[in-house]
Amino acid sequence: MATPPTASTFAALLRAEGVTVVEVGDWETHNRNSRGPWGPVHGVMIHHTVTKGTDATVKICRDGYTALPGPLCHGVIAKDGRVHLVGYGRANHAGLGDPDVLAAVIAEHKAPADDEASVDGNRHFYGFECENLGDGQDPWPAKQVDAIVRVAAALVRHHGWTALSVIGHLEWQPGKVDPRGFGMDWLRGKVADRLAAGKPTTTLPAPGKPVVDLSKLVAAARSNPKASGTPVTYPGVKTVEAALVDGGFLAKVYLDGHFGTTTVTAYAKWQRHLGYSGTAADGIPGRASLTELGKKYGFTVTA
Template sequence: MAEPPTPAAFAQLLRDEGVTVVEVSDWQDHNRNHKGPWGPVHGVMIHHTVTKGTARTVEICRDGHDALPGPLCHGVIAKDGRVHLVGYGRANHAGLGDGDVLAAVIADRTAPVDNEADTDGNRYFYGFECENLGDGHDPWPAAQLEAIERVAAAICRHHGWDPLSVIGHLEWQPGKVDPRGFTMDWMRGKVADRLKVDKPTTPLPAPRRPVVDLSKLVNAAKTNPKMAARTVTYSGVKTVEAALVDAGYLAKTYLDGHYGTTTVAAYAAWQRHLGYSGTAADGIPGKTSLSKLGKRYGFDVVA
């Protein structure tokens, strides 16, 4: 029987494998244990999220929704390779699956094709949601794939498991297709290669955060076509637009790097979200509102 390590030990074993870990609020105590036991654990299950934007994805996986309360996994593996821990214990990620697959995972043998939904997978598996639309077109960056490999290897190394203990949701529950965009046989091969290393390799480099210059951004914002006769472009505009997309106020980023009227309206919505109103919510960034946007959605601000 394999019992899960303590939350602190779990986070550390991931770091020891070179994983960049982000601990989200009360993840250590956030679980669904009141609905049933978690453990003994027998494997690692990989999913894709069908969502866009890391911040939104992490929030959904932590909190869940009306039909499926969170946590929806133990960790969210973002496109930049960071692993956001959102829960520890029973999580709503696996659902009912094939008991014959579970038996194969326990025995370290190749699993049969799943054709039943008769066994509670939330009890027996670690679950990791990977930020991806799952449409077969959304890319899987190298940093994200390596993070999946490292996470799976870290858990297998801790428990002494074979890579056959790492499965996809599509191998567990009939009708599921996740993860879509790579094969689990390929990923298990990567995990097997990593487990041959006696000691974990060096950590993945921490992703470098973009920096937005407030004065340049304001200059670009104040010269959009409705405010002046000319426009000013600045590369930081796209960084801010990406954050507004993540926050749900903008549909997409634009390629030109100028602060257009759509971006003004989206930023004004962000200002209103922060409690500003009237002329204080005019869509022109201020230091406080921009710093709060950057802190939440992954960039730094210089004045």
């Protein structure tokens, strides 16, 4: 039983294991949490995508489709070994599975054959989709396999689990065949070898202050007239919103990455707090006011 780490820690764990991480849009808050809880987590589930082409694969895993909305996993492991983070939280990847398999994963025992589908796997597993046609012929490049091992090892290591906490979708839900092209016992063996080698020696640099691009922020503020809605893909919006929340200018419920009318109103309060008035306090960020906000709440400003 384990509580998932924060999204930023999740990404840091993968990077510390030597994984090349690509952060896709608003992945940190893109999830299906409104449809049910996520956690406690008990293991890592590996899938193949039945798709070709990294860009198309990442898009469908992030967005999903009509019958199954995205995200369809937490990370997409591409042929070149890069891991594209597309969501964090509850994701539509595991579906219902066998309670005996879940019990075995929790107990760190070899899982029995799956013959039932009655337990919510989306709640209890990290999910990684691997770019592969799943026909048994599409190759698994060494870089991709290495990334799968590193991703699994990073999370197993963090939670203090063993390699028996790593399973394939085919071991969870009757009728599933993924991942096809290698055996899960073989993969668990490689994960176990990596864990036995000790913690990676990669030293992560100390996190610097977030950087907010003024021009991108202004564009976001001018293009989102509604109070709230679909978050924009520029993460600097959330940085500024968090500062406004910390300062008491914006309610936390609006910390959603959407620079709509409510955030504009909150920013106008900040501008008036600084002594501005008239068009200088219209809620659209200017360099001087944004720089002052960054000084007080811990971010820097660029053009």
